[in-house]
Amino acid sequence: MTRLAITSALLAASAAAGCFYVEEINQRPGISINAMGNQVYRGDRVELTASADDPEDHVVRFTWRAYACTEGAGGADCDREPFYTQAVLDHAEFDVPLLREDVAVPVRNVRVVLDAQDDLGATAKPSQELVIVALDRPPSLELARKGTFILTPDRPVILYATVGDLDDGPAALGMPTWEVFAPAQVQHDLTDEMFTQNPNDPAHRTFAKKFTPKAIGDWEIRVTATDPLDQQTTKSLMLSVVAPPPPCIAQVAPIVPPAGAALPITDTTLFRVPVVLDDLDVWPPQTDDSSLGVTRFQWSQKAPGAATHVPVSGATASSFQLDPATFTPGDIVEVRVEIYDRQLTPVGCPDGEATCSTISMPSCIQRQTWRVEVR
Amino acid sequence: MKPLLALIGLLLVGCAGDVGAGDDDACAVTLSYTPAQPLAGPDSEVRVVSTVSNAFGTPTYAWSVTKGGTIVPYDDAQSDSSEITFLATESGAYDVTLDVSPSSGGFCPQGKATVNVLNDLNGMKARLHVTPPASAGAPPIDRPLTIRNAMDFDLGAVVLEPGVMAAGQVRSGSTPVPAYLQFRPLGMAGAMVETFTTGTGSFSARLLDQPHEVTVVPMIAGHAPQRLSYTPSSTLIALGGGMSLTGTVRRGATRIGNAKVQLTIDGVPTTLATTDAQGGFTTLGVPVSGATIKIEITPPAASGLPRLEATGMFDVGVPIDVNFTQLTLRDLAGVPVRRAGVAQAGKKVAIVGTIAAAGTVTAGTAATATGYLRISTTTDAAGALPSQLVPAGPLFAVTTVAPGDLAVGAADLTGGVPAQIDAPAPAAFSTAARAGTDPVPGAMLDLVPTGALALAGAPALHFTATANGLIAGSVPAGARFDVRWSDPAGVRAPLVERDTAQVAATYQLPAAVYITGDLTVSGSTNPVVGASVQILCDACTGLDKLRPIAETASDPHGAFSLAVPDPGAM
Numbered sequence: 001m002t003r004l005a006i007t008s009a010l011l012a013a014s015a016a017a018g019c020f021y022v023e024e025i026n027q028r029p030g031i032s033i034n035a036m037g038n039q040v041y042r043g044d045r046v047e048l049t050a051s052a053d054d055p056e057d058h059v060v061r062f063t064w065r066a067y068a069c070t071e072g073a074g075g076a077d078c079d080r081e082p083f084y085t086q087a088v089l090d091h092a093e094f095d096v097p098l099l100r101e102d103v104a105v106p107v108r109n110v111r112v113v114l115d116a117q118d119d120l121g122a123t124a125k126p127s128q129e130l131v132i133v134a135l136d137r138p139p140s141l142e143l144a145r146k147g148t149f150i151l152t153p154d155r156p157v158i159l160y161a162t163v164g165d166l167d168d169g170p171a172a173l174g175m176p177t178w179e180v181f182a183p184a185q186v187q188h189d190l191t192d193e194m195f196t197q198n199p200n201d202p203a204h205r206t207f208a209k210k211f212t213p214k215a216i217g218d219w220e221i222r223v224t225a226t227d228p229l230d231q232q233t234t235k236s237l238m239l240s241v242v243a244p245p246p247p248c249i250a251q252v253a254p255i256v257p258p259a260g261a262a263l264p265i266t267d268t269t270l271f272r273v274p275v276v277l278d279d280l281d282v283w284p285p286q287t288d289d290s291s292l293g294v295t296r297f298q299w300s301q302k303a304p305g306a307a308t309h310v311p312v313s314g315a316t317a318s319s320f321q322l323d324p325a326t327f328t329p330g331d332i333v334e335v336r337v338e339i340y341d342r343q344l345t346p347v348g349c350p351d352g353e354a355t356c357s358t359i360s361m362p363s364c365i366q367r368q369t370w371r372v373e374v375r
Numbered sequence: 376m377k378p379l380l381a382l383i384g385l386l387l388v389g390c391a392g393d394v395g396a397g398d399d400d401a402c403a404v405t406l407s408y409t410p411a412q413p414l415a416g417p418d419s420e421v422r423v424v425s426t427v428s429n430a431f432g433t434p435t436y437a438w439s440v441t442k443g444g445t446i447v448p449y450d451d452a453q454s455d456s457s458e459i460t461f462l463a464t465e466s467g468a469y470d471v472t473l474d475v476s477p478s479s480g481g482f483c484p485q486g487k488a489t490v491n492v493l494n495d496l497n498g499m500k501a502r503l504h505v506t507p508p509a510s511a512g513a514p515p516i517d518r519p520l521t522i523r524n525a526m527d528f529d530l531g532a533v534v535l536e537p538g539v540m541a542a543g544q545v546r547s548g549s550t551p552v553p554a555y556l557q558f559r560p561l562g563m564a565g566a567m568v569e570t571f572t573t574g575t576g577s578f579s580a581r582l583l584d585q586p587h588e589v590t591v592v593p594m595i596a597g598h599a600p601q602r603l604s605y606t607p608s609s610t611l612i613a614l615g616g617g618m619s620l621t622g623t624v625r626r627g628a629t630r631i632g633n634a635k636v637q638l639t640i641d642g643v644p645t646t647l648a649t650t651d652a653q654g655g656f657t658t659l660g661v662p663v664s665g666a667t668i669k670i671e672i673t674p675p676a677a678s679g680l681p682r683l684e685a686t687g688m689f690d691v692g693v694p695i696d697v698n699f700t701q702l703t704l705r706d707l708a709g710v711p712v713r714r715a716g717v718a719q720a721g722k723k724v725a726i727v728g729t730i731a732a733a734g735t736v737t738a739g740t741a742a743t744a745t746g747y748l749r750i751s752t753t754t755d756a757a758g759a760l761p762s763q764l765v766p767a768g769p770l771f772a773v774t775t776v777a778p779g780d781l782a783v784g785a786a787d788l789t790g791g792v793p794a795q796i797d798a799p800a801p802a803a804f805s806t807a808a809r810a811g812t813d814p815v816p817g818a819m820l821d822l823v824p825t826g827a828l829a830l831a832g833a834p835a836l837h838f839t840a841t842a843n844g845l846i847a848g849s850v851p852a853g854a855r856f857d858v859r860w861s862d863p864a865g866v867r868a869p870l871v872e873r874d875t876a877q878v879a880a881t882y883q884l885p886a887a888v889y890i891t892g893d894l895t896v897s898g899s900t901n902p903v904v905g906a907s908v909q910i911l912c913d914a915c916t917g918l919d920k921l922r923p924i925a926e927t928a929s930d931p932h933g934a935f936s937l938a939v940p941d942p943g944a945m
Contacts, residue, residue, distance in 0.1 A: 147931075148931065250508065250905055250928075251506060251508065251907050253506075254569055255569035255570065255571070257555070257571055258571050261553075261555075261571055261594060263555065264555055264592050264644070266637070266639060266644045267917075268917070268918050270918055270921050270922065272921075274506060274907035274909070274926065274928075275508075275905055275906075275907050275928045277905065282928070283928075284863075284907075284926045284927045284928055285863030285864070285865070285927075286927075286928075286930075287863075287864055287865035287866075287927075287936065287938075288930070288936075294817070294819075294839070294863055297837075299834070310778075311778070312834045313778040313779025313780075313834075314779055314834055314835070314836035314837060315834035315835065315836075315837070316837040317819075317821050317835060317837035319835075319922075320834065320835075321823070321834070321835060321918065322832075323829070323832055325682060325747060325749065326749055326830075326831070326832030328635065328673060328676075329635035329637060329647050329671075329673050330635060330647055330649075375637060375644055375647055
């Protein structure tokens with residue numbers, strides 16, 4: 001029976017009986033749950049709102065209950081007690097539990113039940129239900145490599161895979177799987193490397209591998225992390241392995257005179273290369289990277305009147321000593337250094353060129369020449 | 376009296392960890408400690424004091440003291456915890472950090488200090504020399520450093536000053552003068568910056584923002600090299616006129632023409648002069664009252680005379696008289712050079728030697744000059760020396776038999792010309808670097824010539840040890856060397872053995888202590904990467920002052936670590 005029909009009947013009865021007062025019957029409110037969607041990840045925060053339609057515009061109070069479930073529909077496989085209750089407001093806000101309370105299994109669904117009552121006690125019927133699907137969040141995975149040096153064949157590089165799982169924690173994750181996709185099926189080495197976990201970041205675990213490519217080309221390191229519910233995350237680290245660049249003279253002493261000028265020296269002078277940058281062999285030796293070797297130096301000298309620079313046998317250290325007293329004051333002598341890494345790439349510029357870059361890059365030279373005036 | 380006491384107090388307080396500089400309103404936390412040089416001991420107490428500025432509100436303090444990663448207990452020394460004390464029972468670096476939480480809720484950067492606790496106050500004086508790459512935008516530094524006995528030392532943040540770009544022109548009157556320039560900051564002479572001007576005398580160089588001395592060596596004739604005061608704000612280096620310094624070079628009554636003459640006055644050279652046929656010379660220089668002056672005279676090679684060097688406080692305002700001693704000269708013509716009886720044809724031979732009293736130099740005062748003979752000649756097709764005069768005396772012949780094959784033979788001309796000069800075969804050696812009984816793989820050995828070989832300008836020989844720490848090679852027989860070992864792995868410290876005639880079978884590389892630090896540039900948070908960091912000898916002179924005891928390059932974090940000899944084990 002509709003509300004209009006009941007009211008009309010009561011009015012008719014009242015008119016027939018003379019003075020007759022009838023209080024209007026309080027109607028039930030109608031309610032509904034408003035949600036942004038019905039899928040979230042375990043552990044996510046859920047925000048819901050309720051709508052009510054009360055015929056008499058009474059104030060409606062809501063009661064929310066949320067149950068952790070495996071199935072959820074119709075209350076099947078749900079905890080007996082709600083993990084969330086709230087009795088007043090028209091909105092609810094809760095975090096989806098990771099596990100059910102009654103049985104320690106991952107939450108798959110959340111059953112939300114909304115009841116309401118207006119301020120005269122009329123209860124909304126039926127209760128509103130919403131089943132939210134609680135998805136398993138895939139593990140997080142970040143890949144990185146140690147250092148910023150250029151990758152070259154046979155030079156190992158340490159790779160890091162840092163995994164986490166907001167749902168189940170990093171301890172629940174096994175070791176990620178590593179796959180190497182090599183250019184042209186060439187060989188490589190990929191071995192475990194010790195890594196001390198960061199005690200300040202218990203939410204993540206880092207696994208390290210030492211990767212040694214054996215050929216130039218683009219290498220793909222594909223890593224997959226799998227959580228206990230078989231959710232997977234796969235990421236790739238693209239590594240470009242190139243032919244080793246030549247070593248670069250980064251600093252020299254003393255100053256190199258500009259073209260046409262000569263450095264006057266009156267005392268025994270130590271010509272030095274204090275810093276060489278390279279991805280294979282550096283100077284000074286680096287003690288914290290065993291893969292790095294030591295630069296090879298070759299000093300040569302162009303005596304007054306000589307046509308070319310002549311390598312000085314045995315002068316293969318990072319410095320070269322020149323005593324001006326072994327020449328006649330006023331003589332012009334040229335001191336030259338050329339550097340090599342284990343590739344032993346020839347410094348092939350003509351002898352007359354004061355500097356030389358085997359890669360035609362003025363910022364990376366393998367030869368430096370000082371023009372010296374003996375005083 | 377009070378200001379003096381306060382100053383002394385400041386000097387005695389170690390200080391570190393100035394974080395947050397650069398913004399006047401930002402919170403800053405500074406830690407200082409006393410005593411400035413704490414000594415390890417069971418009752419050795421170190422007090423660390425925090426200074427917090429711009430915290431806005433009442434701060435709370437959270438301290439941490441660790442040594443080698445192990446927590447060190449501490450006590451509050453103030454009721455508000457702004458100061459602490461801890462016992463420094465062992466030597467080494469103690470890392471102190473302080474996190475300050477202002478009640479205002481604002482952020483304060485962490486205060487840090489490294490307290491180096493010493494075994495004793497003994498140590499070896501050295502210098503820390505840092506040459507940053509040009510991209511760092513900071514000039515080099517060269518500052519004193521004490522290497523402590525038996526302990527590693529963390530220098531903490533080594534902050535380079537960005538300095539200023541000094542630019543200007545070198546002029547003599549209105550004439551631009553192209554020149555070679557050496558700028559040395561006062562009080563830090565080792566932090567020298569070199570540059571060349573352009574052809575119009577213009578220069579620019581990044582210098583510390585403080586007074587300097589600049590040595591100017593003009594590249595054109597008619598201007599005297601000189602040392603001047605300079606401040607980086609100045610855009611002009613004005614050369615003085617210099618003074619003509621005159622003299623005569625003779626050998627008794629015989630005037631020596633075509634000799635080269637140069638003076639060095641208080642470390643600054645004059646122009647290079649050549650004597651005329653009458654032995655007269657004129658050079659341009661800037662006399663300095665009371666300065667030590669070195670005079671060098673190089674006679675023509677054909678004269679057979681040695682190069683003279685004399686040092687004294689000469690009066691160069693009067694003509695300088697250089698008089699070679701009446702040395703007996705002998706002609707080497709026809710003297711064969713042989714190795715194992717085989718004549719060495721077409722070989723370069725350097726006749727070298729030192730002659731104690733080869734002449735006198737008189738200018739106001741007289742000084743005896745030492746003679747250094749370095750005469751280069753070449754044997755003929757029969758392996759004999761050509762006509763060449765040399766002084767009578769105990770000399771040496773350094774023969775280049777082949778590239779890398781030098782021979783040092785005696786050439787005693789005291790009583791006459793020798794029947795032959797021997798060019799002995801190289802002497803083979805094998806040696807090993809050891810750390811106790813363990814080998815030092817990859818150890819590097821430099822044999823730096825001394826004596827006759829050095830006079831002949833022979834290069835240092837460089838060797839690298841095998842994985843077993845072994846080196847096999849050969850050296851010129853009869854030669855003397857400085858033996859210099861270093862360990863590129865930085866496990867053992869360098870070793871130097873001076874002026875030895877033989878390479879020993881084994882060398883024990885000394886135990887190392889480590890000097891560490893982090894390079895930054897003031898006002899920048901970026902680390903200084905690829906800077907040359909060297910530990911240099913403080914007491915050394917000459918070239919040894921420039922040879923690093925240890926060297927490295929700062930890593931991508933600006934950090935460096937150097938293995939140096941433990942002074943306590945030397």
